[in-house]
Amino acid sequence: MSAAETLASSVRKGAPAITLAGVNKWFGALHVLRDINLDVAMGERVVVCGPSGSGKSTLIRCINRLEEHQEGQIVVDGIELSNDLRSLDAIRREVGMVFQSFNLFPHLTILENCTLAPIWVRKMPKKEAEALAMEYLERVRIPEQAAKYPGQLSGGQQQRVAIARALCMKPKIMLFDEPTSALDPEMIKEVLDTMVMLAETGMTMICVTHEMGFARTVADRVVFMDRGEIVEQGVPEELFANPRTDRLKTFLSQILRGH
Amino acid sequence: MSEIAADGTPLVAPPEPRRAPITMIGPVAWARENLFANWWSTAITLAMIYLIVKFAVSFVSWAFLNAVWVVPVSPQGIANTEACRALKGVGACWAVITEKHRFILFGTYPYEQHWRPLIVCLLFIGLYIVSAMRRFWRWELALVWIGVLTLIGVLMWGGILGMPYVPQERWGGLPITLILATFGLAFAFPLSILVALGRRSRLPAIKALCVLYVELIRGVPLISLLFMASVMFPLFLPEGLNIDKLLRAQIAIILFAGAYLAEVVRAGLQALPRGQYEAAEALGLSYWKKTGFIILPQALRLVIPPLVNTFIGFFKDTSLVLIIGIFDLLTAGKTAIIEPAWQGFGVEVYITLGLIYFCFCFAMSKYSSGLEAEFNRHRRR
Numbered sequence: 001m002s003a004a005e006t007l008a009s010s011v012r013k014g015a016p017a018i019t020l021a022g023v024n025k026w027f028g029a030l031h032v033l034r035d036i037n038l039d040v041a042m043g044e045r046v047v048v049c050g051p052s053g054s055g056k057s058t059l060i061r062c063i064n065r066l067e068e069h070q071e072g073q074i075v076v077d078g079i080e081l082s083n084d085l086r087s088l089d090a091i092r093r094e095v096g097m098v099f100q101s102f103n104l105f106p107h108l109t110i111l112e113n114c115t116l117a118p119i120w121v122r123k124m125p126k127k128e129a130e131a132l133a134m135e136y137l138e139r140v141r142i143p144e145q146a147a148k149y150p151g152q153l154s155g156g157q158q159q160r161v162a163i164a165r166a167l168c169m170k171p172k173i174m175l176f177d178e179p180t181s182a183l184d185p186e187m188i189k190e191v192l193d194t195m196v197m198l199a200e201t202g203m204t205m206i207c208v209t210h211e212m213g214f215a216r217t218v219a220d221r222v223v224f225m226d227r228g229e230i231v232e233q234g235v236p237e238e239l240f241a242n243p244r245t246d247r248l249k250t251f252l253s254q255i256l257r258g259h
Numbered sequence: 260m261s262e263i264a265a266d267g268t269p270l271v272a273p274p275e276p277r278r279a280p281i282t283m284i285g286p287v288a289w290a291r292e293n294l295f296a297n298w299w300s301t302a303i304t305l306a307m308i309y310l311i312v313k314f315a316v317s318f319v320s321w322a323f324l325n326a327v328w329v330v331p332v333s334p335q336g337i338a339n340t341e342a343c344r345a346l347k348g349v350g351a352c353w354a355v356i357t358e359k360h361r362f363i364l365f366g367t368y369p370y371e372q373h374w375r376p377l378i379v380c381l382l383f384i385g386l387y388i389v390s391a392m393r394r395f396w397r398w399e400l401a402l403v404w405i406g407v408l409t410l411i412g413v414l415m416w417g418g419i420l421g422m423p424y425v426p427q428e429r430w431g432g433l434p435i436t437l438i439l440a441t442f443g444l445a446f447a448f449p450l451s452i453l454v455a456l457g458r459r460s461r462l463p464a465i466k467a468l469c470v471l472y473v474e475l476i477r478g479v480p481l482i483s484l485l486f487m488a489s490v491m492f493p494l495f496l497p498e499g500l501n502i503d504k505l506l507r508a509q510i511a512i513i514l515f516a517g518a519y520l521a522e523v524v525r526a527g528l529q530a531l532p533r534g535q536y537e538a539a540e541a542l543g544l545s546y547w548k549k550t551g552f553i554i555l556p557q558a559l560r561l562v563i564p565p566l567v568n569t570f571i572g573f574f575k576d577t578s579l580v581l582i583i584g585i586f587d588l589l590t591a592g593k594t595a596i597i598e599p600a601w602q603g604f605g606v607e608v609y610i611t612l613g614l615i616y617f618c619f620c621f622a623m624s625k626y627s628s629g630l631e632a633e634f635n636r637h638r639r640r
């Protein structure tokens with residue numbers, strides 16, 4: 001277990017990792033986030049679900065400021081998000097992100113994908129960065145692909161590389177935006193397994209996903225969003241068993257019919 | 260599944276893959292499909308074969324069989340071109356090249372110093388070859404460029420190391436063309452990248468400036484820019500300050516090429532999926548690191564074909580400097596046939612000039628397609 005992990009487990013469910021207070025966001029006239037209040041503790045695993053277009057991606061993209069919010073306050077690891085570039089750099093170093101469409105860099109090898117940011121952002125020596133990258137590639141079980149290019153890998157392998165790439169920055173918080181939605185069914189499991197394994201190390205995770213099985217096994221809390229609002233949240237079993245709102249009921253019935 | 264023997268080998272050997280019948284593959288099939296598919300296709304093919312053969316035969320007899328390669332030259336240096344004139348229209352007069360090639364290549368550069376521009380041309384070609392090899396793509400290459408370009412300046416001007424000083428007005432021919440093209444693209448390319456990035460900048464002032472530059476320059480012909488550079492520009496300069504004419508033309512070419520290349524580069528930046536920008540940002544890469552490591556390498560690869568297309572266009576467009584009296588390769592060729600003895604032998608000179616331009620442009624084109632193939636090897640789409 002690495003130092004970062006022991007640290008993460010020792011402060012498990014202690015200090016707040018992320019705080020959103022009264023966050024509002026508009027795309028033009030479209031009100032995509034409405035009065036969002038959300039606290040995530042260190043080591044907590046939160047699954048965000050909700051119908052398409054409900055603002056889930058926008059919410060987690062505001063946390064590492066790929067999107068800017070217009071009202072309210074977002075504090076990540078004790079740093080408030082603002083236009084100050086230095087705070088932005090600090091936050092992006094602590095927050096890793098995994099995208100639906102992998103977004104690996106196709107002109108770099110798998111190893112280079114993983115070492116680029118540690119070398120140029122963390123200023124890690126190249127040797128050390130490569131050793132670290134190999135360690136994480138082993139953890140996601142594809143060390144033998146290190147010299148290949150992303151285009152030569154399957155979707156599931158690419159997504160596992162994307163997870164390793166984010167982990168190489170030793171983030172305190174990981175954001176996942178529908179990491180399995182672009183995958184063929186037979187590859188979904190390998191990615192979910194990787195995420196479960198990551199959750200077991202005590203990583204703070206916010207994960208947008210419709211994989212209810214994953215939510216049940218891993219999540220400390222499920223947040224249900226609809227039309228830019230957090231409608232309900234709670235422990236997975238309870239939320240799924242006794243939905244209080246019609247919106248969640250409708251959503252759950254659709255999800256179950258789809259699977 | 261076929262039947263399996265006890266030791267696991269198939270009982271029935273799988274059938275050998277059969278070759279397609281000869282009528283379906285190979286040159287015969289190709290010709291039948293593409294040239295003789297029906298009666299009118301056959302008629303057109305036969306007519307074209309007739310024309311091509313007839314043209315080839317008359318060209319070979321003009322260019323080689325009946326050609327005049329040398330003519331007598333009087334001690335005063337006047338060539339006796341009667342032999343050529345007698346064969347006009349029947350045989351080529353390559354004697355004009357034999358006689359005038361040094362003038363065409365080096366213009367009015369002092370005759371006994373021609374070794375200097377010759378070395379300059381070879382240095383340029385060497386520089387291109389070294390820069391083309393990927394294993395030399397390191398930052399030291401920039402030093403090599405600075406060194407070689409300085410050496411080229413020293414050789415052309417002279418004035419030291421026992422080489423007599425040669426003013427810029429006397430330079431001419433191929434070195435001028437290579438200088439204009441090389442310096443032009445070496446400066447225009449980085450400029451175009453900055454402008455393309457500037458056009459996508461979030462800062463309105465920078466964006467406006469870049470748009471203004473591109474639109475202004477694209478809106479006028481290169482010829483008028485060159486005229487402005489040679490005639491109008493000096494009017495605005497303070498008395499006594501005189502910028503070299505070649506340098507002014509060079510700046511005009513850089514600005515012009517920069518605007519066009521900027522649009523090509525911008526197309527590449529726009530073609531890149533937004534996810535690439537976001538992934539780089541999410542990893543905490545700063546703007547310049549993101550641009551340098553992730554965005555530009557991919558964007559430029561995407562636009563290699565239009566980029567090289569523009570390069571080739573500008574290599575040839577350098578010949579427009581002839582209208583402001585700069586002695587490039589084309590001007591030197593034109594001047595070589597002004598002499599009464601050689602008047603009327605333009606075709607031979609222009610064919611030669613065309614071949615020289617072709618060699619450079621074709622090399623660029625071949626190189627770019629190789630580069631493209633190499634870059635795309637790992638991309639599966």
Ligand SMILES: Nc1ncnc2c1ncn2[C@@H]1O[C@H](COP(=O)(O)OP(=O)(O)O)[C@@H](O)[C@H]1O
Nearest residue numbers: 027030032050051052053054055056057058059
């Ligand atoms: N960059 C953007 N510009 C304008 N509208 C956007 C943009 N990104 C998302 N939206 C809109 O915001 C709403 C929420 O989008 P998103 O957060 O992607 O939803 P989800 O991830 O829950 O499907 C959608 O209606 C979407 O069309």
Ligand SMILES: [Mg+2]
Nearest residue numbers: 056057058178
């Ligand atoms: Mg989404």
